Amino acid sequence: MSGPESGTTGGDWGEGRDRRGRGGSGGAASDDAVIGPGYYGIPAIHKPHWKWLIIFYFYFGGIAGAAYAVATIADAVGASEDRRIGRIGRYLSFAALLPSPILLVLDLGRPERFFLMFRVLKLRSPMSLGTWGLTAFGGFSALSVAAQAAVDGRLGDGFVGRRAQQLPIQALGVAGTPLALFVAGYTGVLLAATAVPLWTKRALLLGPLFLASAFSSAVSAIELIVALMPSTPAATRHRLTRLGVSTLFAEAAIFIAWRNGLGPTGRPLGEGATGRVVRLGVVGGGIALPLVLQAVASVTTGGFARILSVVSSVSVLAGGLALRYVVVVAGNTSADDPRATLGMTAADGAPERLSTH
């Protein structure tokens, strides 16, 4: 848009005002904001109300999906002494899935109306897809964990126990894994399909990023449980570590591609408290520290190696939660920044007028 010439602002309150116009919230110098896009620095879009309930749902749902997939894969290709990976994966998946619907319902403005989600299936609404996907996956996860519990003799010899023993554990796993992967990754798509600059700018990478983080968290949780169990064969632990380290590398690669691709839109990820959580939690605790610990553990033996591995797993698990936290929080910050919104939606030919810096 080269024509409507007058690049002006509604005033010289370039930034730092919330949508009700209440005072500045800090923010960068406003010299360059005197002539800049926007209207008194008031947000150009509305951010969602999502906070901790949703952050924890993203985290637990991811672990539930990825743990289920890992269990299925371990059953399919793992060595016979690795059976416990599948077993732990199924229990873990179900345990992580249990809080998910509760978190989702509690987050609704009107929790008592949650069932209205099941009126429709809308293929272009990730939240609608997710509702149905999570429900269907819940069925698979419950059946799989019942079958596992029956095999483990936990359901007794009664009617239920005998029925559950007949469940085809492997076939269930194969059929449920696509849904499990969907549950682990669709949350990134859900955020990407909004007007929030930080979520939608690199829309193609947010789903893969959440998926990668789900895998690294789930593998670490399994590693942690395995490390705490006596008598796990060293070979099993070794293969799990191999998987954990390679997922961390994949997660790091996707994170770097996403972060760099955001350009100035990604600024909230580098600033203030959120920036510290990104550096110390997501990158430091979630990726770098575990890789270093695993490297050291690989050249040590015995109890010390096991301690390193436990610390590494806990660190990855914390990093996974930190990732969901910063994506949600930094997204909300970017939604409140009219320069980010209006800069991203500028018409051709106007980038200098609307540069986000």
Place this chain on the structure above:
Amino acid sequence: MTLSTSDRSPLTGTTGARAGALGFLTDVSLCIGCKACEVACKQWNQLPADSGTGITGLTGFSYDNTVDLGATTWRHVAFVEQAATTVDRTWEAPGAPGSPTAWLMLSDVCKHCVHAGCLEACPTGAIVRTEFDTVVIQQDVCNGCGYCVPACPFGVPQLGDTDRKAHKCTLCYDRLVDGLEPACAKACPTESIRFGPIAELLPRALDRVEQLQERGVAGAHLYGDRAIGGTGGMEGLNALFVLTAPPEVFNLPAAPELPQRKVLPALVSTAIAAVAFILGSGAALRGRR
């Protein structure tokens, strides 16, 4: 004076509005900032007053004490001050006290997008398209999930503080079914807000833009066609605007996108990543059986 790109675009003056679509045309050059539309909207729709900010309820930075659209504010009059700098009517931010100042007033509203982000996002089907091609939230269906809120590229819907359901302009659906025009358009004393079929409003808007440009308002342009405002898969807006400054001056995005355009590509990229993770995990976990 140059015409805007939008005026040269083949998409200018086109929208995907369905036959018989009704909507608004809001003209910034006619608005006197009286806020009659805000008041009429609140009265007809029984919306509570905004508490404003501070003890006074005044923002203290402009005559705009409404600030934004929200759950209980479905019309919002923006007040923009500009200082004259040159004779060719290029305006910028307010100059020194006493220098000539121009006022821009614009009554913002839900755009009733031809393809609406809020509607497509809504997982309960609470948001529907009416027989008038407008977009309405059914209050007996909404469960307050809040997904429509960030899915609107214009920052329109919001959850109510008290009932925790999403609210926005209904284009006075309850008046339309009785053959009445929306309360805001009825109340507007200058016809800055016009209501009618898009098929009539669109040519009227283009005529008005031409007229303004002939009078020397170089920046006059239409907002809400496929070229500006109704871009990125939205195929136009059923609330059109005649603006005399870039849309960003009023906090309106120049080239927004329908968020749901990202859904299929993002699902595909996530599926590809999922296959990669399956293969990678298989390779890492492989062992002698």
